[in-house]
Amino acid sequence: MLMKCSGRNVSTAEPVSLEFDSVIQHVDPLLQEPEDTWIAPGFIDLQVNGFAGVDYNAPEAAHEEIARSIQAMFSTGVTRFFPTVITGDPARMAAALRNLADARETLENGAAMEAFHVEGPHISPEDGPRGAHPRQWVRPPDLDEFRRWQDAARGNVRLVTLSPEWPGAARYIEQLTNEGVVVSIGHTSASRDQIEDAIRAGATLSTHLGNGAHATLAKFNYIFDQLAADRLAASFIVDGIHLADNFLRVALRAKGIERSILVTDAVMPAMCEPGLYRLGEVEVELKQDHRVVLRGGTRLAGSSLRMDQAISNVMRIAGVTLTEAIAMATINPARLGRIVSRQRGLRGGERADIARFRRINQRIEIVEAYLGGRRVFFAGRDSSPTAPIL
Ligand SMILES: [Zn+2]
Structure with a gap:
């Protein structure tokens, strides 16, 4: 079952959609502007x-x-x-x-x-x-x-x-x-x-x-x-x-x-x-x-x-x-630290360790976090939904 989330890729500032199980499968450009959240490893x-x-x-x-x-x-x-x-x-x-x-x-x-x-x-x-x-x-x-x-x-x-x-x-x-x-x-x-x-x-x-x-x-x-x-x-x-x-x-x-x-x-x-x-x-x-x-x-x-x-x-x-x-x-x-499958950023094949966050002035505020494709933190309410797509 693939999971999906979207936001601005922190390394390019481009809106992207990420599909992943325990590793990232696809990183695709997103045509519509996403809400103002960022995605980082x-x-x-x-x-x-x-x-x-x-x-x-x-x-x-x-x-x-x-x-x-x-x-x-x-x-x-x-x-x-x-x-x-x-x-x-x-x-x-x-x-x-x-x-x-x-x-x-x-x-x-x-x-x-x-x-x-x-x-x-x-x-x-x-x-x-x-x-x-x-x-x-x-x-x-x-x-x-x-x-x-x-x-x-x-x-x-x-x-x-x-x-x-x-x-x-x-x-x-x-x-x-x-x-x-x-x-x-x-x-x-x-x-x-x-x-x-x-x-x-x-x-x-x-x-x-x-x-x-x-x-x-x-x-x-x-x-x-x-x-x-x-x-x-x-x-x-x-x-x-x-x-x-x-x-x-x-x-x-x-x-x-x-x-x-x-x-x-x-x-x-x-x-x-x-x-x-x-x-x-x-x-x-x-x-x-x-x-x-x-x-x-x-x-x-x-x-x-x-x-x-x-x-x-x-x-x-x-x-x-x-x-x-x-x-x-x-x-x-x-x-x-010689951490394998974490050295290339948000790319296919890397472990699906993901942090989504908002940027508020000079501060960042974590919205959700994934460890090996499992969501382990969610700040709640008005964050965009993350749902299985298959
Ligand atoms: Zn010390």
């Missing part, structure tokens, strides 16, 4: 630590709670994401990965968890680059530990963020990339040589570039070294809090749109009321102004950003077009 978020009150780092996170958080994410247009496990006790990190792998296999919408991102623990121990990661659990790269992660995750770890400042980092990066794992540089105070060695060894990404850095930097530093490296793409947290507007503008020019990726780096209090929350061993506070900080301090501990807002923000702050902003949340992360 479902958004992809390579870095989500938790969402809607659920902490993906907690091995005890109940599967029905994970299901509820995924449902909440669909309302933001995200249809595939990488749950992200950060620096922590080795046994708890492996247990969190095992819990996520179980949820991925058993939940109806578990496939939305495309693969897993492990951020840390092989990061800089220094205050600043370490960010909110607990220092006591920072440790050097260890291939045996990586094997334990993959065992627990049943092979689903596809992205690892580390700092190449550790001895042996280049060899470790080579081994991971040989196994098809994407290695990203982040939470680092590495030298230029160490960054270049990491790139030669196969690193292809910078994690939330501009964040996880010293408050005061030398004139020439690891941020420039990563900005200048054409073989590195970069992810950015565009919530208007994590990055100065001018840094974002400059970084996007340096990387070019095709090497730029939007991530939320959302943590558990995202889409919750302001207040105190517990993230593993640390207490964080979601402020009225949407900052998530370590309790009693000002250090950021992830974000409460939603991907639909990140798309609106990057258009407003950096002046990029809607087409460019959506590419940064769809085909670019699909390419960097």
Whole structure:
């Protein structure tokens, strides 16, 4: 049974009609003007630590709670994401990965968890680059530990963020990339040589570039070294809090749109009321102004950003077009995250992950979302009907 929906194709602005089952079958031009809705591939978020009150780092996170958080994410247009496990006790990190792998296999919408991102623990121990990661659990790269992660995750770890400042980092990066794992540089105070060695060894990404850095930097530093490296793409947290507007503008020019990726780096209090929350061993506070900080301090501990807002923000702050902003949340992360059948946009043969939205001034508002051809979110009422046509 083929499903159908229509709207303006976000990559061409032309009105189109889409026919799909679990994959897109046809993309046809639409002769009449459609109502003012847009169609894009479902958004992809390579870095989500938790969402809607659920902490993906907690091995005890109940599967029905994970299901509820995924449902909440669909309302933001995200249809595939990488749950992200950060620096922590080795046994708890492996247990969190095992819990996520179980949820991925058993939940109806578990496939939305495309693969897993492990951020840390092989990061800089220094205050600043370490960010909110607990220092006591920072440790050097260890291939045996990586094997334990993959065992627990049943092979689903596809992205690892580390700092190449550790001895042996280049060899470790080579081994991971040989196994098809994407290695990203982040939470680092590495030298230029160490960054270049990491790139030669196969690193292809910078994690939330501009964040996880010293408050005061030398004139020439690891941020420039990563900005200048054409073989590195970069992810950015565009919530208007994590990055100065001018840094974002400059970084996007340096990387070019095709090497730029939007991530939320959302943590558990995202889409919750302001207040105190517990993230593993640390207490964080979601402020009225949407900052998530370590309790009693000002250090950021992830974000409460939603991907639909990140798309609106990057258009407003950096002046990029809607087409460019959506590419940064769809085909670019699909390419960097090695997500098959998601790298060519709205074309026949691609997975039918679809986000329909309205554009209201600089904002986008999600109308409906499809995961592999199944409608998983619908905003209701006056949206155009989507009905089986056969
Ligand atoms: Zn981080």
